[in-house]
Amino acid sequence: MGLFQDPGVRPAAVAGTFYPEDARALADEVAAHLDSSREAPQQPGFPKAVIVPHAGYVYSGPVAASAYDLLRPARGVVKRVVMLGPCHRVPVRGLALPHAKAFATPLGRIPLDDEAIGAIRDLPQVVESAATHAEEHALEVQLPFLQQVLGDFSLVPLVVGDAVPERVAEVLERLWGGEETLIVISSDLSHYHTYADAQEIDGATVRAIVGCDAGINHDQACGATPVAGMLIAAKRRGLAPRLLDCRNSGDTAGDKRRVVGYASFALGGGEDTRYGAGHGRKLLAIARASIAEALGARSGGAPESSEPWLRESRATFVTLMQGEELRGCVGALEARRSLAEDVTANARAAAFEDSRFKPLTLEELARTEIEVSLLSTPKTIAFEDRADLLRKLRPGVDGVILEDLEKGKRATFLPQVWEDLSDPGQFIAGLKHKAGIAPDADVRGCRVKRYSVLKWREADLRS
Numbered sequence: 001m002g003l004f005q006d007p008g009v010r011p012a013a014v015a016g017t018f019y020p021e022d023a024r025a026l027a028d029e030v031a032a033h034l035d036s037s038r039e040a041p042q043q044p045g046f047p048k049a050v051i052v053p054h055a056g057y058v059y060s061g062p063v064a065a066s067a068y069d070l071l072r073p074a075r076g077v078v079k080r081v082v083m084l085g086p087c088h089r090v091p092v093r094g095l096a097l098p099h100a101k102a103f104a105t106p107l108g109r110i111p112l113d114d115e116a117i118g119a120i121r122d123l124p125q126v127v128e129s130a131a132t133h134a135e136e137h138a139l140e141v142q143l144p145f146l147q148q149v150l151g152d153f154s155l156v157p158l159v160v161g162d163a164v165p166e167r168v169a170e171v172l173e174r175l176w177g178g179e180e181t182l183i184v185i186s187s188d189l190s191h192y193h194t195y196a197d198a199q200e201i202d203g204a205t206v207r208a209i210v211g212c213d214a215g216i217n218h219d220q221a222c223g224a225t226p227v228a229g230m231l232i233a234a235k236r237r238g239l240a241p242r243l244l245d246c247r248n249s250g251d252t253a254g255d256k257r258r259v260v261g262y263a264s265f266a267l268g269g270g271e272d273t274r275y276g277a278g279h280g281r282k283l284l285a286i287a288r289a290s291i292a293e294a295l296g297a298r299s300g301g302a303p304e305s306s307e308p309w310l311r312e313s314r315a316t317f318v319t320l321m322q323g324e325e326l327r328g329c330v331g332a333l334e335a336r337r338s339l340a341e342d343v344t345a346n347a348r349a350a351a352f353e354d355s356r357f358k359p360l361t362l363e364e365l366a367r368t369e370i371e372v373s374l375l376s377t378p379k380t381i382a383f384e385d386r387a388d389l390l391r392k393l394r395p396g397v398d399g400v401i402l403e404d405l406e407k408g409k410r411a412t413f414l415p416q417v418w419e420d421l422s423d424p425g426q427f428i429a430g431l432k433h434k435a436g437i438a439p440d441a442d443v444r445g446c447r448v449k450r451y452s453v454l455k456w457r458e459a460d461l462r463s
Contacts, residue, residue, distance in 0.1 A: 008101040010130075014137045015106055018056040019144060023106040029057055030148045033065035034072075035380045035449065038245070042275060042376050042454055044309035046074045048239060048268035049183035051209070051227060052145075054085060054138045058253045060188070060262040066245040067264040068145040071182070072335060072377055073312035075151050078182045080113050082156045082175045084168065084226035085138030085186030092132040092161035095171055097121075099130035103155060105140070107147045113154035116181075120174050125167040132159045138186045138223070146184070153182075160226045165214050168229025169236075176233070179308060185230045187223025189261030195250040202246060202261035209241050209265060234267050241265040275374065279309065280456025283372045286340055287318050287347035288365075288458075294348050295362045305340035314339040317414060317453075318346040319371040320360070327368055328354040333378060333401060333412060333451075343372060371457040373414060375399065378449035386443045390424040393450075401449040402431040404441070411435030415453055 012021075020026040050067040053060035071078070084095070097117060102109045120126050133139075139157050146153065156175060160168060172183060190201040205220040212235045214228040221227055234241065246263040250256035286305060305311075316339065317331025328350035332342060347370070351360040360368065378401055383389040393400065396418045403410045411434035413427065421427045432439055437446070 009109060010098050010100040010103045010133055012105050012140060013135045014140055018137055018141050021106055026106050026144055027148065029061070030144050032380075033057065033061040034069050034148065035378065036062065036382075037065040037069045037379070039376060039379050039452070040070055042374065042452065044273055044275060044279070044312065045269050046071055046077075046312065047182075047266040049185065049230060049234065050267070051185045051187060051230065051241065051263070051265040052142060053188045053262035053264065054141045054186045055188060055249070055260060055262065057141070059249045059260070060252070062252060063245045063247055063262040063264050064142070064145060067266055068149050069377065070244075070266055070269060071149045073314060074182065075149060075313035075335065076338060077179055077311055077313070078150055078153060079180040080116060080154050080156065080177065081146055081150070081182045081184055082116070082158075082172070083139050083142060083184040083186065084158045084160050084172075084223075084229070085136070085142075086223040086226065087132055087136065087159050087161040088138060088222070089135045090129070090132045092127065092129050092159060094125040094127045094163050095158045095160050095168065096127050096129040096132045098133035098157060099128055100133070103140070103143060103157065105143045105147065107144050110143060110147070110153065110155045113156050116154075116156045116175055120171055123171060123174070125163055126158075126171060129159070132161065133157070142184055142186055150182075160223070160229075163225055165225055165228035165232055168226055169232035172229060172233040173236075176237070183230065185223065185226050187221045187227050189221050189248075189263055190219065191222065191260050192258045195248065195256035195259050198248050198250075198259045198261050202248065202263065205261075206243055206246055206263055209263075210243055212240065230267070239267040241267050275454050277456070277461055280372065281461055282307075282310070283316075283339075283343050283374070284370055284456055284458050284461065286343050287370050287372055290344040290347040291351045291360065291365060294352065295360075295365065297362055297365070310340040311338050313337065314342060315375040316342045316346055317373040317375065318343060318350045319373065320350050321369045321371065322364070322367060327364070328357050328360065330354055331373065331375070333375065335377070339374075369458050371455055373416075373453040373455040376452045378451040381448045381450055383448065386428075389443055389448060390428065393424045393427065395422055395424060395427070397452060398450040399453055400427070400431060401451070402428070402435055402437070403447040403449075404435065404437050404445065405447055406445065407437075409435045409437055416455070
C-alpha cells in the first residue's frame with residue numbers, strides 16, 4: 001500500500017493472503033467464481049440481504065459467489081451496503097464503526113456513508129474502534145465481490161463483538177432503507193470438525209437459519225450474533241432466508257480431516273415473481289418507441305420506465321424481422337445498464353447501426369416486427385473435450401458464447417439459432433466461423449459460456 005497512507009482510508013489488510021493483491025488477478029478470480037456459480041432462474045428483483053462466508057477465496061469463494069451472482073441486477077440501483085461481520089482479532093463491546101472515511105481494496109476505494117452512520121451513532125451499542133477494524137478480514141473479503149457486481153456504492157461497515165442479537169436488529173432497522181440499501185452479513189459455519197461431523201452440524205445450522213431461528217450459537221457460526229440479528233429483523237419484515245449453497249473446505253480446497261463450513265443465503269429478491277406477457281409488452285413498447293423517436297415519428301417520448309424491474313441491470317438483444325427475413329439484431333451479453341436503457345439503445349442500434357443492413361426507414365418501421373430477448377447471466381461450461389462439450393449443450397435452450405481468449409475472438413448465437421442449426425456439432429462449427437476461429441481449432445483452447453433467454457415478439461402478444 002506504500003509508505004504514505006491516507007489516514008482517512010482503512011487499507012486492505014488481507015490482500016495477498018485471503019485474495020489476490022494484484023487488481024487484474026483479483027478481478028479475474030472474482031469473475032471466475034461468479035461465472036461458475038449455479039444458473040439462477042430469470043425473474044425480476046434481487047435480494048434485500050445476503051448471508052455469505054468470509055474465508056480465503058479458494059475455500060469459500062464459490063459459495064459466496066452464489067449469493068453475489070444474484071446481486072448483478074442491483075448495479076445502479078443499490079447505492080449503500082450495510083455490512084456486519086464478527087470480530088476475529090481485537091475484541092470490542094457492541095457494534096464497532098471504523099475510524100475512517102473509506103475502505104480500500106486492490107479494486108479501488110469505497111467511501112463510507114456518513115448520512116447512514118450518523119443515523120446510528122446515538123445508539124449505545126454502536127461504538128468506534130479503529131483497532132477492531134484494522135486487521136479484520138470478515139468484512140474486507142466481501143468488498144471485491146461487491147465492487148465487481150455493484151460498481152459504485154457507499155459503505156456502512158460494522159464489526160459485531162459482544163452484543164445481543166436484539167441490539168443488532170435495532171441497528172439494522174435504523175439502516176434498513178429501501179431498494180437503495182443492501183445488507184450483507186458475513187459468517188462462516190462450524191470450525192475444525194471432521195467432514196462428516198461438519199456436514200451434520202452445518203445441516204442443523206442451515207435448517208435453523210432457514211427457519212429464522214435466532215437461537216444459533218457461535219459453535220454453529222462464528223457470525224452467530226450478526227446472523228441472529230438479521231433473522232430477527234427479517235422476520236419482522238416478512239423476509240424468509242433461502243439457502244443458495246452449503247459446502248465446506250473439504251469440498252472446495254482443503255482436506256476432509258478438519259474442515260470449516262460455509263453457506264450462503266438470500267433474503268428477499270423476487271422469488272415469488274416471474275417475467276410474463278405484461279413485462280414483454282412493456283419492453284416491446286419501449287423498443288418501438290425508441291426507434292420511432294429516432295425517426296422523428298414520436299414526440300412524447302418512450303413509455304414510462306420508472307417501474308423497479310425496469311431499473312434493474314439486465315442484458316438484452318433486440319431483433320427486427322420483416323416477414324421471415326432478419327432486418328437487424330443487436331444486443332449485449334453482459335448487463336451494464338438498466339433494462340429500459342438497454343432495450344432503448346439496442347433497438348436503435350438494431351435499426352440503424354447493424355452493419356449488415358441499411359438504416360431502417362420510417363416506411364419500413366410499420367411492417368417490421370420487433371422481438372426482445374432478455375438474457376440470463378452467462379455461465380462458464382466446464383468440459384474435458386469437444387465430445388464432452390457437445391454432450392453438455394442443450395439444443396433449443398442454450399445461447400452460447402465462444403471465446404478464443406488468446407486471440408481475442410468472440411461470437412455468440414442466441415438460442416433461436418438452434419432452429420437452423422439443430423445439431424450441436426454444426427452449432428459450434430457455426431460459432432467458430434462467426435468468431436473467425438479456424439474450423440479445426442481445438443475447442444479446449446476456448447472458453448465457452450451458456451445463457452438462456454426469455455423472448456417476446458410483437459406478433460405473439462397481440463390480443
